[in-house]
Amino acid sequence: MANALGVPSPDKAAYMDNVAAVAVDYKQQLLDLLQLEPGLKVLDLGCGPGADLQAMADAVEVSGRVIGVDVDPTMVEAASERFRDHPQVEVLLGDGHALSFEEASFDRARMDRALQHVADPAAVLAELLRVLKPGGLLRIGEPDWDSLVVDGDLEMNRAFNRFVCSTMVRNATVGRQLARLARAAGFEVDEVRTASPVFHDFAQADKIFAFTRNTERAIRAGAIERADGERWLAELQAGDFLAAPLMFLMSARKPL
Template sequence: MTSTAFETDTPDPIAYLDRVAATDLGRSYKQRMLEELDVRPGGTVLDLGCGPGTDLGALAGAVGPAGRVIGVDHDRAAVDTATARTAGQAAVEVRLGDLHDLPLPDGAADRARTDRVLQHVADPGRALAEIRRVLRPGGRLVTGEPDWGTLTVDHPDGDLSQAYTRYVTEQAVHNARIGSRLPRLASEAGFAVSAVLPITPVFRDVRTADLVLGLERCTRRAVAAGYFTEDGAARWLNHLESGPFFAAVTFYVVVAER
């Protein structure tokens, strides 16, 4: 089931986040999110689920020397990495914390962002309500999430394509449809949703797609979960490697006001 076209070993989480951020896609959507955040010099910005600090430097540049950037993540290794990477930036502070119970007082920030985080949390609605709590009146949240139900990986056997997407949405990602549900969840948390911006990356090269999607690893897990037979998985991967490749998934950037 393996091939040189696919990455078979699960990458280190921090290395994976760095890799995605360095792609053209990563740079493009992150820049769009920064523009929508509309950070003002001297303001306080929260990067919730900041990971290894990928975006903290850009946020620090936006708030300037009089501003403040607070990164929060639940993973100690990510917090330690982000802290080390931003050690020379006085405006940046990184804290260990849970999005469901943020280590911040009410009205602590002017802006907040999450980036591909809410798809993994236990309770997105509760996390959004907690984010609203720590924003000041008039504050803004920009959150970006994929809707994995929109994932399309082309294959001559449409049943295999559907099985793959069903595995991703039903098993692989905790809140797989979060992208299209964000506007409703943000409204229910008390935000006023001012914009919903769909971004649909298209992959035409299987190796590039695999670095983001982990096609072979995901297929192997789908076999174990009963979504593919061994024969079906072999046919699936063989075509992805040798045939014309196409995959796409829609990512939603939601802008919400406190």
């Protein structure tokens, strides 16, 4: 599949599984913050192909329940197939702006890198507040794409980030906004922490941050000169590579 600029995009499920494979540290932090225990009912909104559902299912055990929701039928199909033999896991097609669950249905809810893509983050947070039980916990992890650090040509790093924020990601800086948006929705915010994994391998980082694809898109869009973009990519591949994204992890709860 290619976007409007004619650059092929990767398989979405494979991309999300790649992220899960390399983002072990912050994902474990997000899981620990959920404070899961046997018997709890958990919502994973924007579950994708279900890369994170197993860990939650293990924590709530057979007496609990984990429900994954995604707006993409392909993701729902992939996750459903992955967990067809797990009776405590259910994957449903749904839109976070209008969830089909009754009020106060869940003990815990989480989103991981999904709020950045929705049309209205405030509306999604309002829905999460509605479906959580009083005292229920919400945990969200979101990147801040304007804060992606790449060692080397600083101006090219900034140009790349500007293009991603303006063109490729709908809510590119929602990570820094999480606490404010959650309070506005009615949550009590307990903590906001950051995680910043460091990548030293260009090929691995390119799978996650799409340096090659998005630089080409920026070139085609006129945001970066071709000579500059190609030079930058060559330098990143040949040099002592380092990149570090900034992730915000928010812990909030529904008031009693």
